[in-house]
Amino acid sequence: MPTIAEQNLALDRLHTRACQCFTLMIWITKFRPVLQPGNEDGYELLTLMSNASIETSLLSFRCLNEFFRKRDGKHRADDVVAEDFYGFVSAGPFLSEEESRAVNKRVMHLTYHEIPLNQIGWQIADWTTRGIPRVVEFLEHLTRTLPATDAEAMKANRTIPHLRILMQQTAELAAHQFSNRAQVAVTGPQETSATAKQDTI
Numbered sequence: 419m420p421t422i423a424e425q426n427l428a429l430d431r432l433h434t435r436a437c438q439c440f441t442l443m444i445w446i447t448k449f450r451p452v453l454q455p456g457n458e459d460g461y462e463l464l465t466l467m468s469n470a471s472i473e474t475s476l477l478s479f480r481c482l483n484e485f486f487r488k489r490d491g492k493h494r495a496d497d498v499v500a501e502d503f504y505g506f507v508s509a510g511p512f513l514s515e516e517e518s519r520a521v522n523k524r525v526m527h528l529t530y531h532e533i534p535l536n537q538i539g540w541q542i543a544d545w546t547t548r549g550i551p552r553v554v555e556f557l558e559h560l561t562r563t564l565p566a567t568d569a570e571a572m573k574a575n576r577t578i579p580h581l582r583i584l585m586q587q588t589a590e591l592a593a594h595q596f597s598n599r600a601q602v603a604v605t606g607p608q609e610t611s612a613t614a615k616q617d618t619i
Contacts, residue, residue, distance in 0.1 A: 425503065426569070426570060428502075429503075429573075432498075432553070432556075433577055435482055436482065436553045436577070437580075438475070439475055439478040439479055439545075439550065440475070440546075441471045442474075442538075443542075443584070443587060445468065446471075447587070472538055473524075476525055476542070479542070479549055480513070482512075482549050483512055483549065484497070484499075485499060485500055486499070486552055487499060488501060489501060489502075500556055503559075503560070505563065512545070512548040512552055539591075542588075543588050543591065544592075546585055546588045547585070550581055550584075550585050551585075554578055557574035557578050557581075558578065561575055561578075
């Protein structure tokens with residue numbers, strides 16, 4: 419069984435991962451609008467930062483998805499799962515197996531076909547509506563279970579409204595910016611050479 423110190427450290431990383439799910443949204447709304455490519459080197463730098471924000475969001479959702487899996491024979495002894503904490507009962511992962519594999523393929527493998535950025539943005543917005551409420555549910559469990567003066571309970575109380583604001587902002591961004599709402603699969607249509615250079619974020 420993990421020690422209290424180990425659990426607290428794991429909860430700190432959970433807060434970080436939950437916030438990192440919004441990296442793409444924050445890049446699009448806060449940083450990208452005020453940056454100009456200027457030249458080819460500037461365009462390459464923006465592309466680098468765009469890709470980093472996409473992959474940070476994707477990996478963070480993948481991490482949270484594993485956190486909510488029920489512990490089984492596939493877990494390693496030091497893997498952290500939600501059901502390790504104070505009697506929390508997890509509903510299981512919020513991503514399908516196909517979605518989970520697709521994240522691995524996009525981030526961990528080089529492929530010949532990339533997915534258009536606006537499609538990935540809509541995918542992340544869709545995962546936000548599925549994954550972040552699960553984090554809020556878990557944090558609310560901590561606030562009900564732990565003493566009000568416990569450091570983790572107080573941190574949960576601070577994080578919950580922050581996550582709700584970010585969820586609302588992501589929903590508004592998706593409604594206004596990401597046009598390809600019908601296709602939300604990471605494994606969707608292949609990107610053509612005509613769209614490959616579009617700076618959509």
